[in-house]
Amino acid sequence: xxxxxxxxxxxxxxxxxxxxxxxxxxxxxxxxxxxxxxxxxxxxxxxxxxxxxxxxxxxxxxxxxxxxxxxxxxxxxxxxxxxxxxxxxxxxxxxxxxxxxxxxxxxxxxxxxxxxxxxxxxxxxxxxxxxxxxxxxxxxxxxxxxxxxxxxxxxxxxxxxxxxxxxxxxxxxxxxxxxxxxxxxxxxxxxxxxxxxxxxxxxxxxxxxxxxxxxxxxxxxxxxxxxxxxxxxxxxxxxxxxxxxxxxxxxxx
Amino acid sequence: xxxxxxxxxxxxxxxxxxxxxxxxxxxxxxxxxxxxxxxxxxxxxxxxxxxxxxxxxxxxxxxxxxxxxxxxxxxxxxxxxxxxxxxxxxxxxxxxxxxxxxxxxxxxxxxxxxxxxxxxxxxxxxxxxxxxxxxxxxxxxxxxxxxxxxxxxxxxxxxxxxxxxxxxxxxx
Numbered sequence: 268x269x270x271x272x273x274x275x276x277x278x279x280x281x282x283x284x285x286x287x288x289x290x291x292x293x294x295x296x297x298x299x300x301x302x303x304x305x306x307x308x309x310x311x312x313x314x315x316x317x318x319x320x321x322x323x324x325x326x327x328x329x330x331x332x333x334x335x336x337x338x339x340x341x342x343x344x345x346x347x348x349x350x351x352x353x354x355x356x357x358x359x360x361x362x363x364x365x366x367x368x369x370x371x372x373x374x375x376x377x378x379x380x381x382x383x384x385x386x387x388x389x390x391x392x393x394x395x396x397x398x399x400x401x402x403x404x405x406x407x408x409x410x411x412x413x414x415x416x417x418x419x420x421x422x423x424x425x426x427x428x429x430x431x432x433x434x435x436x437x438x439x440x441x442x443x444x445x446x447x448x449x450x451x452x453x454x455x456x457x458x459x460x461x462x463x464x465x466x467x468x469x470x471x472x473x474x475x476x477x478x479x480x481x482x483x484x485x486x487x488x489x490x491x492x493x494x495x496x497x498x499x500x501x502x503x504x505x506x507x508x509x510x511x512x513x514x515x516x517x518x519x520x
Numbered sequence: 521x522x523x524x525x526x527x528x529x530x531x532x533x534x535x536x537x538x539x540x541x542x543x544x545x546x547x548x549x550x551x552x553x554x555x556x557x558x559x560x561x562x563x564x565x566x567x568x569x570x571x572x573x574x575x576x577x578x579x580x581x582x583x584x585x586x587x588x589x590x591x592x593x594x595x596x597x598x599x600x601x602x603x604x605x606x607x608x609x610x611x612x613x614x615x616x617x618x619x620x621x622x623x624x625x626x627x628x629x630x631x632x633x634x635x636x637x638x639x640x641x642x643x644x645x646x647x648x649x650x651x652x653x654x655x656x657x658x659x660x661x662x663x664x665x666x667x668x669x670x671x672x673x674x675x676x677x678x679x680x681x682x683x684x685x686x687x688x689x690x691x692x
Contacts, residue, residue, distance in 0.1 A: 271530050272527040272528070272529070272530060273527055273528035273529050273530045273531070273532050274527065274528055274537075275526065275527045275528075276526040276527065276528060288536050289534060289536055289537075290536070291528060291534060291536075291537055293534075293537050293541070294536070294537055294540045294541075297537075297540060297541050297544045298540070298544060300544070300548075301544035301547055301548050304548045304551070304552065305547065305548065305551045307556075308551050308552045308555045308556040309551070309555045309556075311556055312555040312556040312559050312560060313555075315559055315560060315563045316563075317563070317566070317567060317570070319563075323563075326556075326560055327560055327563070327564055330556070330557060330560040330561060330564070331564060333557075334561065349557065349561075350549060350552060350553035350557040350558070351549050351553075353552060353556075353557060354545065354548045354549035354552045354553070355545070355549075357548065357552070358544070358545055358548050374541070377534075377537060378531050378532065378533060379532070379533050379534045379535075379537035379538045379541065380537065380538075380541045382533065382538070383537075383538045383541045383542050383545070384541070384545065387542070387545065436531075440530070
């Protein structure tokens with residue numbers, strides 16, 4: 268029987284008897300990703316020189332790529348968002364890829380993770396909209412271009428983080444479900460092929476599980492994980508960038 | 521996989537997972553910004569600035585050199601023109617002096633010649649006067665001689681011959 272479940276609850280503890288705090292696999296993965304990124308950042312950001320070594324050239328190349336991407340998408344005046352976009356992209360990518368280690372569940376295969384990130388994007392958008400147009404200016408924005416559109420605008424404002432969260436979550440979780448299904452299917456086919464062998468141990472070896480899932484994993488984990496991280500970062504850049512127009516345009520409004 | 525009986529539903533919102541995720545994202549953001557992006561970006565920008573400065577310096581030096589070259593070339597052509605002018609002037613002056621000298625020499629020569637002519641004329645006059653004196657003395661001598669003796673025709677001729685001979689001797 269194949270069961271599609273969410274992350275396992277590792278343990279629950281009571282927070283001074285006020286409420287129960289549950290620690291799931293997602294939290295563990297998320298914590299490991301955070302730890303990895305912190306260590307990597309500190310290691311890679313150390314000993315920078317004017318004449319870079321091979322490690323520094325690579326790091327600089329990646330950082331430059333990130334800044335170029337932010338500049339192209341959000342504009343020169345929004346370069347200050349680059350570190351956040353970089354952190355988001357790395358968290359998303361590693362959060363997905365951590366499942367490839369085999370011991371952990373992808374942090375992004377949990378809607379709680381992706382909705383949190385999507386809400387951060389929305390909060391940033393709202394914050395900068397209110398900052399640039401004032402609170403009532405922001406509310407007035409919902410009535411544009413005509414008043415009739417107001418409910419649609421509100422729905423789209425809510426749909427924005429939800430769709431972002433579900434897109435990321437669905438891709439990663441769906442990938443893991445598919446991988447699981449394929450594993451089970453391959454085990455069943457293996458059992459059929461090897462069923463004629465009288466030895467119970469040998470006939471139970473899922474021979475087809477060797478190799479085939481690795482190829483599929485290239486797509487479902489590596490490729491999809493990278494694309495989803497990129498899409499999520501890109502959407503964040505576009506939404507936040509739209510909320511922060513260039514200074515000249517802001518004055519013209 | 522970690523063994524645990526309890527699992528969450530496939531699609532479920534867990535506020536604690538959200539809070540931990542948010543904290544982790546915040547930590548990653550702050551750490552990456554402080555330890556990775558800021559220093560690396562600063563290094564890239566610094567290097568870029570250094571390169572830009574060097575290029576600007578080089579451009580400046582090039583412009584300076586070009587200006588200097590233009591100035592020296594202008595000065596050189598000026599000097600050339602000056603040289604030409606000086607040479608021309610000197611040539612002209614030399615020619616003038618040449619002519620002047622020639623003219624002076626000619627004048628001097630003419631003056632010398634004139635003086636010589638005058639001297640000759642003077643000498644000639646003086647000589648003529650001398651001769652005239654001598655001839656008169658001689659005429660007196662001859663007259664006295666004639667008066668003292670009876671002169672024959674043959675003596676006349678002899679007398680005249682000797683007179684002329686004497687004349688020639690005294691003139692030589």
